[in-house]
Amino acid sequence: MGLVESGRVPKPLSKLLNLSRKYSIWAYQWGLACCAIEMGAAFASPRYDVMRLGVIPFPASPRQADLVVIAGTVTDKLAPAVVRLYEQMPDPKYVISMGSCANCGGPYWDSYSVTKGVDQLIPVDVYVPGCPPRPEALLEGVLLLQERIAHEDMAERWKGDPIVVS
């Protein structure tokens, strides 16, 4: 991939690479609270069936995943584990924040132990609102992420700047 590394990718090649990337997302299920069950319904139930969108929801470890779905309440005690999970994933990596708790704290906005939004810890690509969101909403979030991947500039993505996690 010398072309990609040097930042000179012809447009058709970039489009082809993006097309193949967006239909082969390996999603890691980071189910934490109520949303985990709806994520399970979206990812592992015959009624919703995320695999028809080209998402494979059973990687054995975050090291094999392209996408992590943070589904549920992130507490301050759990925050280091979330950051560590994100750091373990190989680039390019994407994050879907599912549910109000992961977006902004949700109904626990004034709780002393809840992190108000997972975007304080890791960069988030798609926010799925709801408490919990319906499985259809998560599928919509996956579609939005695929749209984002399809329009990504490969040279921009691989230009080598490390993503800084605070």
Next chain:
Amino acid sequence: MTAVSDPNQLADLLAEATDTRVNLDFESEGMTLNMGPQHPATHGTLRIVAKLDGEQVISAEPICGYMHRGYEKIVEVRTYPQINALINRIDWLGSFANEVPFILAAEKLMGVEAPPRAQWIRTILFEMSRVANISLFLGDFGLQLGGMTAGFYAFRDREHVLNQIESATGGRFHPNFDRIGGLKDDLPKGWISDSHVAMDKLLAFCDEMEDLLVGNEIFQSRTRGIGIIPADIALSYGLSGANLRASGVDWDLRRDGCPPGLVYDQADWKVWTHPDGDCFARTWVRLQETREAAKIVKQLLDTIPAGPVMAKVPRIIKVPEGEAYVATENPLGEMGYYVVSKGDLVPFRVKIRSASFNNISIVPWVARGAYVPDLISILGSLYFILGDIDR
């Protein structure tokens, strides 16, 4: 069967029972195995730190608090209707069942009683959430022991119940349907006949699970005789629900201490117990309970009385001064709310007694001497939900 009340005698009993499972003479310098904080067998974010000797667990300590959301503090600044929306999320699989004891405690303090129709619908939705909860347990437990098909089947058939809950309450997952003095709305048209169909499907699902999972030889060899909890030890650790009944204790709050406002006495049903107390017994009791719950729903659907669904309550709810504790038999066990009110818009203090916290307290005892794969069986069969542990 009574609990051992003398603490010294209990300590001796516990030590003796656990030490027989571990050969202390050959204990080597072991390794420490960390499970979690995120592991499929923990239904959320529970961390188990297990000290191993070879393949045998010498000690296992559950570390909870990864899902602590501070309920008991938050509810001190929420009004009663707001609390009702919030506490749906404690045990997120049986959401409606969480609301009922709190509403009943508030009703007890206010001295109002829901009309008969509301009581009937409450009981029906309570049992429906039990079906939705435990049907997922059956699938999930299969998944943890390596049988993925069970998980898919559970997710498929659970949707029938969720559809009914959604069409009645508007909430697929968190209904927030119970109100002080009754219910938010009446049932929609055609709901009763639809519910009959859904419950028939769930009864067929139970039969399927009995053939597919509980009757499976591999499943039985991984659960029979593993994680045995004797009745007196179960009682001393404060276990409740199916975990207690699987140890042979015939105790069910729906029958033995049903608070006024739920109409379990109007249906003909049975409390199932199992004498073994092992992982298989806990699964089996839950399977029978799902069936019983579906039968209760079917019976109550035929006898719903006519009338209003809401009693007369003031628009702004102020609960008079006093204290009340109401506990019900939730899908996971005894769940109770101790509400202290000072006559304000918000409660002064609410203590939430949730079943899972007590149910996992037995993990160090029951895991000692077990093998590592059996730890998954034990954790899965104890069936806890993290929101219910940490609150």
